[in-house]
Amino acid sequence: MGVGDELRSRRVQRQMAHAARRRRSSLPGLLVVALVCAVALVAVAHARGLDLRRPGDLAALFRPQVVVQVDGKAYAVPRPAPAHGRLLPAVPVTTTGSYAFLHTVDAGPVGYDPCRPVRYVVRPQGAPPGGEELVTRAVAEISAATGLEFVDAGTTDEAPTVDRPLLQSRYGQDWAPVLIAWSTPRELPQLAGDVAGIGGSAAVPGADGRGTWLAAGRLALDAGDLGRMIHAGRADAAEAVVLHELSHVVGLDHVDDPDELMYPTTSRRVDLGPGDRAGLALVGQVACQP
Template identity: 45%
Template sequence: MRHSSIAAVLFLLGIISLVCAGAYFSGDLRPALFGAQDESQVAGPGIFPFGQRRDPVPGLEEANAPMGSPPPLDWPSDSYKFLAVKGDGSPLTYSPCRPIHYVVNTDLAHASWQRLLEEAVKEASWASGLQFIYDGTTDEVPSNNRAGYQPDKYGNRWAPVLIAWTTPDVVPRLDGQTVGLGGSSSIALNNGYKAYVTGSVALDAPQFGEILDSPGGEAIGIAVIMHELGHLLGLDHVSDPEQLMFDEASWVRDYAAGDRAGLAKLGTGPCSKDF
């Protein structure tokens, strides 16, 4: 091959290399070469050490053993479902070695809210063995983007569970026949450990008031709160109409065998001083 031809080929290869390099560093070619980025690999909560994140001091109020235990089950039942499970198949839970603090926004609550809520919390605590502590009222309103750590409002700890009577204007998912919503937020540590640290329950104040004004309304109201506390602790809906966690309104007013079996498992998760 003539020297002029070799020089031309080398020049052309050089141009191609520069174009490829520019495309690579701009990100245009990387998906074609290596595949699109897997979003599951993006760092999330718990990937970085506590010193690099806005987290409370680990181990706050964590005892050396569970603070309570669920009662023995009268008969076995598998009529329950968990909202989230870990890689080993066990449910995501709160630590049983520390209490679950909660605050209440009562701005739109019925006058009897405290008696009803106390009864519902007592039943959820009894069935799960988890301990609850009432921290008083709050002006915080429910939010889809609620921060799990609010030191300016609640101090150097995970924000307490928020229980609020509200409206569909504030919580659009309460629109229609939905009377309540409940759920929790979790944290993942760099050692693979995951646990719930806080959560919220939102109750539709207008619908809740109508329930309380109906015959047997207080028992129904307590059952509604118990249902949402079941979600808060990690229970999902089930298709069994004999369970309180059934996904439609029913005659059930207490935790049934499946509900209790699920709550018992949620109350016996691992303890951890690391979060």
């Protein structure tokens, strides 16, 4: 090897040594960046209800959330928590009568996802004596009639509004739970006159933009009207009001039949009629969201 060849060889060796040192010095920084990215991915997965141990959920993490218009407002549709089939058995339709649905698609009525719990919160302020027990009984009866599992998610100070926000930071990343609130005509003018309660839910798309389910329901009860019923020994009539409005929340509409509880004005019924039960069973049989 000549002198020139030896000098070139030494330069190459020095360059290789410098490159190796640069690689070694950048390794800790790369590890820190990788750790931060991993923590961020886990946090995003948790917020979207994903389990990164499942390949399907891991792939879903990198799919953008669907942004849709609901009642003229844009929403990034929350991904539902993983589910593994219905939570409660489907209720068979064993009665006949009049029923109607507030929202329908080609496949039938729109309802709450029967594979995931229907979470609800209660604003107890202003409730009349016996009001809490009345709501508890009505929720249990609607659950039994629909085959939907209702879960008490506690109390709230959220005020009832007709145009209720569907996503609220106080409730986390999912659609807002059903709100059951005691109120007055002063707070909610829609309760004025003979109106003892109002209820309903929003029809929203699935996480992939396909399908339609109910979410973010709200039920406002006139504390004065129902309190007077209870005080007069008509707790059954007061509970009928809650049953009627909860039936709206899960998807039933009014019918022109006084033999059903979903008749729009006060009728002789204080319990669910045969058509009410048939309709509630059907809204509880909608397909689960993937």
